[in-house]
Amino acid sequence: MSPKWLGRCPDCGQFNTFTEEKVRRAEETTARWIFSSDDPRPLSGIDAAGAPRRPTGIAEFDRVLGGGIVAGSLVLLGGEPGVGKSTLMMQAAGRLALDGLKVLMVSGEESIQQVKLRATRLNITSDNLLILAEIAVDQIQLAVEKTKPDLLIVDSIQTLYHPEISSAPGSVSQVRECAGHLMRLGKGSNIPVFLIGHVTKEGAIAGPRLLEHMVDTVLYFDGGQGNSYRLVRAVKNRFGASNELAVFAMGDSGLVEVDNPSALFLSERPEGAAGSIVAATIEGTRPLLVELQALVTPTYLSMPRRLTSGVDHNRAMLTLAVLERRAGARLDQTDVYINIAGGVKANEPALDLPLALAVVSAGSDKPIEPDLCAFGEIGLAGEIRFVSNVEDRIKEAAKLGFTKIIMPDQKPPKKPADVKLIVAKTLQAALEQIS
Numbered sequence: 001m002s003p004k005w006l007g008r009c010p011d012c013g014q015f016n017t018f019t020e021e022k023v024r025r026a027e028e029t030t031a032r033w034i035f036s037s038d039d040p041r042p043l044s045g046i047d048a049a050g051a052p053r054r055p056t057g058i059a060e061f062d063r064v065l066g067g068g069i070v071a072g073s074l075v076l077l078g079g080e081p082g083v084g085k086s087t088l089m090m091q092a093a094g095r096l097a098l099d100g101l102k103v104l105m106v107s108g109e110e111s112i113q114q115v116k117l118r119a120t121r122l123n124i125t126s127d128n129l130l131i132l133a134e135i136a137v138d139q140i141q142l143a144v145e146k147t148k149p150d151l152l153i154v155d156s157i158q159t160l161y162h163p164e165i166s167s168a169p170g171s172v173s174q175v176r177e178c179a180g181h182l183m184r185l186g187k188g189s190n191i192p193v194f195l196i197g198h199v200t201k202e203g204a205i206a207g208p209r210l211l212e213h214m215v216d217t218v219l220y221f222d223g224g225q226g227n228s229y230r231l232v233r234a235v236k237n238r239f240g241a242s243n244e245l246a247v248f249a250m251g252d253s254g255l256v257e258v259d260n261p262s263a264l265f266l267s268e269r270p271e272g273a274a275g276s277i278v279a280a281t282i283e284g285t286r287p288l289l290v291e292l293q294a295l296v297t298p299t300y301l302s303m304p305r306r307l308t309s310g311v312d313h314n315r316a317m318l319t320l321a322v323l324e325r326r327a328g329a330r331l332d333q334t335d336v337y338i339n340i341a342g343g344v345k346a347n348e349p350a351l352d353l354p355l356a357l358a359v360v361s362a363g364s365d366k367p368i369e370p371d372l373c374a375f376g377e378i379g380l381a382g383e384i385r386f387v388s389n390v391e392d393r394i395k396e397a398a399k400l401g402f403t404k405i406i407m408p409d410q411k412p413p414k415k416p417a418d419v420k421l422i423v424a425k426t427l428q429a430a431l432e433q434i435s
């Protein structure tokens with residue numbers, strides 16, 4: 001911030017990044033939050049049922065929302081262009097409109113004809129679904145006041161502009177101010193608001209990221225690289241578990257829910273390949289089986305290469321160090337590549353053990369039995385540590401036909417009949433199981 005214009009920003013060193021922002025007087029900016037204008041009230045006298053949830057009817061979407069749409073909530077749906085954000089919102093809007101809810105969809109990117117074309121493709125039509133092509137946030141407010149919708153969808157936040165701010169739509173101040181305006185509008189009238197935001201491949205600067213702290217729920221849409229699978233992940237949720245995951249497939253008439261994502265992620269698993277193992281992970285509250293792959297090759301570099309994709313790089317490096325120091329693996333003359341198949345990302349300590357097993361299998365060129373799966377955190381002393389949701393992991397593995405599970409010493413009281421649980425207290429003990 002600077003009281004006068006500067007050619008070069010003293011913070012980031014870039015030229016021409018300074019934009020003028022009018023400072024508004026205090027009484028203009030103090031938001032009158034209707035929902036907080038009462039006197040303080042005793043906690044015991046507050047009725048929590050005042051914020052009921054409304055399921056959209058799309059079960060996977062409801063899952064990431066934490067059970068449905070909460071009245072007055074502000075949700076950000078981010079993702080790269082073309083991943084399917086408008087499609088998902090249109091499908092949700094269509095379902096809710098069928099249930100008799102009035103939905104106002106504001107499009108700042110597409111004409112109403114384009115929106116209609118998409119709706120036709122998705123087989124959606126309803127008198128309850130109102131479309132407005134508009135980018136001025138005060139006009140949107142007028143439309144909301146006039147039509148009194150049960151749900152407001154804005155596509156996208158980057159196209160909106162606030163007439164009192166001189167910078168262009170999509171700039172930091174516009175995005176922040178417009179989102180703030182819609183938040184007050186939504187909270188004040190108890191209308192849930194969905195904001196669609198574009199994230200570019202580089203991770204977007206003036207994009208949705210700066211809204212994350214402001215909104216109640218942040219959902220990110222991820223496209224499976226080169227395939228039709230779409231993952232929606234809750235990275236923040238004031239009304240439910242974060243890290244919750246929804247899996248869809250993009251078809252000819254919209255997004256279709258994938259009921260059994262584990263089976264999907266394992267469907268292309270190679271048979272008898274060394275370095276491949278199935279890991280039982282938890283995403284939010286959902287167990288998910290993923291295929292971890294490792295490749296170990298002789299290195300031509302003085303600093304051997306370590307490449308990871310889909311897993312947490314630092315955790316993977318820790319696991320490699322423990323493998324060398326506690327289990328006698330020799331990796332100093334080898335490059336190590338680690339990947340989760342299908343473009344899935346998983347970031348969980350329970351991936352340590354399967355990752356170590358995959359690397360050893362790759363290094364020794366010995367395939368791991370196809371019906372074996374694993375989970376467990378590895379400590380620096382080489383001990384296998386407890387993880388959460390053990391029963392769910394085991395159940396999911398059993399469901400998909402795995403018969404052996406290498407795991408920490410935390411057998412649950414009950415287990416599926418046809419699964420053998422192999423407890424390993426140390427990395428050494430676990431490695432003996434696959435040698």
Ligand code: TYD
Binds near residue numbers: 079081118250251254
């Ligand atoms: P869209 O929802 O417009 O993406 P976003 O709003 O995130 O930019 O959808 C983009 C892609 O999805 C587009 O390339 C066309 C494709 N698509 C389908 O494959 N099937 C469909 O039924 C629809 C509506 C879109």
Ligand code: MG
Binds near residue numbers: 085086087
């Ligand atoms: Mg769109």
